[in-house]
Amino acid sequence: MAIPDVPAAQPAPSKADRAQVMLPPKGRYRLGALLKAPNRFFHPGQLIEKELEKVSSSTKMGAKEPNDQFKGATAGKVRGLQRVKLCDVTMDDVIAGRHTPPLTLRDFEDFLCFREKSAENLYFHLWLDEYRRLYDQAPSSQRSPADVIALGQSFKTACDTFFAQTSPLELNVPSDLRRDIDSRIAGVEQASAASPSSKAFLPPQAFDKVHDHTYELLAMSFRSFRKQVVRNADRNRGWFAMFLGILTxxxxxxxxxxxxxxDKNRGWRAFGLPLWWFGTVVAVGGFGKTCLVIYLFGDNRQLYPWERQEYNEAGTVSSSSGHSSTDPWNASSASEDGRSSFAATNEKREHTPPGTPAFTSAVPESQSRRSSQHSPLSDLGYFPLRPAPRSVSESSGAGSGSGSRSPTGRSSTTPGGLYFAPAAMQLPKSSPTWESFTKMMSPVVARAQRDLVMTAALYGVVVMVITGAICLSVPNRDR
Known part of the structure; x- marks a missing residue:
C-alpha cells in the first residue's frame, strides 16, 4: 500500500505549543477560613463536596460549563466516594480521571516526572491502551488504508519513544524481555523494508509481557504518590514545623x-500542659510533612517546586486550552531511507550522539484516527496530543547540545519528536518554607489529612501526660 504524501515537517514544539494546562491557583491566608476549621475536622470533605456539587448543579441547569482546569471529577462522581479511604483509591480510577486534585492524572504525571523520574511507564501504559483500542476497532481484513497507516505510525512512534536507546523515555525492562521485543520489532522493520505494502506494526498482544512489568513498576510508584498527596507541606516547611513544635x-x-x-505552688506547672500538647502536635505533623497552620486555614497544600518553576517561566497563570481529541500517537518517525529511528539507532547507536532526535513526518489530520472524547491522554502535561516533528534541517544540525534542548534548559524532544519537558529541568528538592499554597479539591484526601491531624493530636495527649507527670513530680528547690 502506497503511503500518501505528507506535509512538510514542522519545527519541534516549543513551550507555548505543547499541551497547556492551567496552573493551580495560589491561595491566601484568610481569617474567615479559621471559622470553618471545626467543620473540616468533624466533617472532613463536606465543604469540598458542597463546592463541587454547586459547580455540577450550575452546569446541569444549562449554565456555561466551567473551565475544568484540572480535568477532575464532578461532584456527582465524588459524592459516591464519600466513605472511600485513600488506601482504596485505585490507579486505574486516577488515570481515568475519576478524582479531583490532588488525585488527577496530571498530578500523578508530575509526581512521576519530577519525583521518581519514571514517567515512561505511564506513557507506555496510555499508549498501549490507545493502540489496542485502535487495533480492535475493525478486523484485520476490514481495516481501511487510513487505519493501517495510523497503526503503523503509532507503532513506529512507540518504538522510537520507548525502545530506542537514545530516547529519554526508554523503558527499563529486564534483558530477556528487551531481547524478545527487540527481535519482534526488528522482524517488522525487515518485513517493511522488503515489502513496503506490508503491515508494519505488531499486534498489541506482543507488548503484554513488557506491559505487565511496567505496570507493576507503575503500581509501586502510585503507592508512593498516594502517600505524598496527604501531605500539605514540603520538606523545608516540615523541618520548620518540627523545630517550632520542639521549641513550643x-x-x-x-x-x-x-x-x-x-519554690512556688506546683499547680502553676499546669500552665505548660497546653504547650506540651500543641508542640507535640506541630512536631509530629511536621515529621509527616503536614503543617497544622496550613490545615487550619483550609484544605490546602504548598506549591511544589515544579509548579513554582512554571509560575516563574510564565509570569502569569496560563489559561487552559481546549485539547484536540485526535489520537496523540499517530505521528510517524522515519529516517532518511524510510526506516523508523528504532532501526536506525540500533544500527548506528555508537555513531549517534545521545539526545539527537530522529527525522519525523506526520499524517494529515483528515486521515488520522479520532480517539474517545474522554481519553485520559487529554490530561497529560508533558506529552503533547499532536506531537510536531522536527524538520530535516533542524535535525541534521542538532547534536547533543542546543538542538535537543529548549531555551529553558529542558529536553525538547524524544527521538520520535515528542516533547518531554522535565527531562533536564533543574529544580530544588523542596519549596521554600513560606511558599504559597493552593486548594485541594478531593474529599478523600481531606479525610485522610484529618486522620493525620487526629493521630498527631493523640500523640500530643500521650506526650503531654508523660511530660506533665514527670514535671509535677519534680520537687521544688530547698531553700
Missing amino acids: WALGLIPTIVCCLL
Whole structure:
C-alpha cells in the first residue's frame, strides 16, 4: 500500500505549543477560613463536596460549563466516594480521571516526572491502551488504508519513544524481555523494508509481557504518590514545623523551672500542659510533612517546586486550552531511507550522539484516527496530543547540545519528536518554607489529612501526660 504524501515537517514544539494546562491557583491566608476549621475536622470533605456539587448543579441547569482546569471529577462522581479511604483509591480510577486534585492524572504525571523520574511507564501504559483500542476497532481484513497507516505510525512512534536507546523515555525492562521485543520489532522493520505494502506494526498482544512489568513498576510508584498527596507541606516547611513544635514543647518547661527555683505552688506547672500538647502536635505533623497552620486555614497544600518553576517561566497563570481529541500517537518517525529511528539507532547507536532526535513526518489530520472524547491522554502535561516533528534541517544540525534542548534548559524532544519537558529541568528538592499554597479539591484526601491531624493530636495527649507527670513530680528547690 502506497503511503500518501505528507506535509512538510514542522519545527519541534516549543513551550507555548505543547499541551497547556492551567496552573493551580495560589491561595491566601484568610481569617474567615479559621471559622470553618471545626467543620473540616468533624466533617472532613463536606465543604469540598458542597463546592463541587454547586459547580455540577450550575452546569446541569444549562449554565456555561466551567473551565475544568484540572480535568477532575464532578461532584456527582465524588459524592459516591464519600466513605472511600485513600488506601482504596485505585490507579486505574486516577488515570481515568475519576478524582479531583490532588488525585488527577496530571498530578500523578508530575509526581512521576519530577519525583521518581519514571514517567515512561505511564506513557507506555496510555499508549498501549490507545493502540489496542485502535487495533480492535475493525478486523484485520476490514481495516481501511487510513487505519493501517495510523497503526503503523503509532507503532513506529512507540518504538522510537520507548525502545530506542537514545530516547529519554526508554523503558527499563529486564534483558530477556528487551531481547524478545527487540527481535519482534526488528522482524517488522525487515518485513517493511522488503515489502513496503506490508503491515508494519505488531499486534498489541506482543507488548503484554513488557506491559505487565511496567505496570507493576507503575503500581509501586502510585503507592508512593498516594502517600505524598496527604501531605500539605514540603520538606523545608516540615523541618520548620518540627523545630517550632520542639521549641513550643520546651517553652512549656518554663513554669516548672520557675516553680522549682522560686519554690512556688506546683499547680502553676499546669500552665505548660497546653504547650506540651500543641508542640507535640506541630512536631509530629511536621515529621509527616503536614503543617497544622496550613490545615487550619483550609484544605490546602504548598506549591511544589515544579509548579513554582512554571509560575516563574510564565509570569502569569496560563489559561487552559481546549485539547484536540485526535489520537496523540499517530505521528510517524522515519529516517532518511524510510526506516523508523528504532532501526536506525540500533544500527548506528555508537555513531549517534545521545539526545539527537530522529527525522519525523506526520499524517494529515483528515486521515488520522479520532480517539474517545474522554481519553485520559487529554490530561497529560508533558506529552503533547499532536506531537510536531522536527524538520530535516533542524535535525541534521542538532547534536547533543542546543538542538535537543529548549531555551529553558529542558529536553525538547524524544527521538520520535515528542516533547518531554522535565527531562533536564533543574529544580530544588523542596519549596521554600513560606511558599504559597493552593486548594485541594478531593474529599478523600481531606479525610485522610484529618486522620493525620487526629493521630498527631493523640500523640500530643500521650506526650503531654508523660511530660506533665514527670514535671509535677519534680520537687521544688530547698531553700
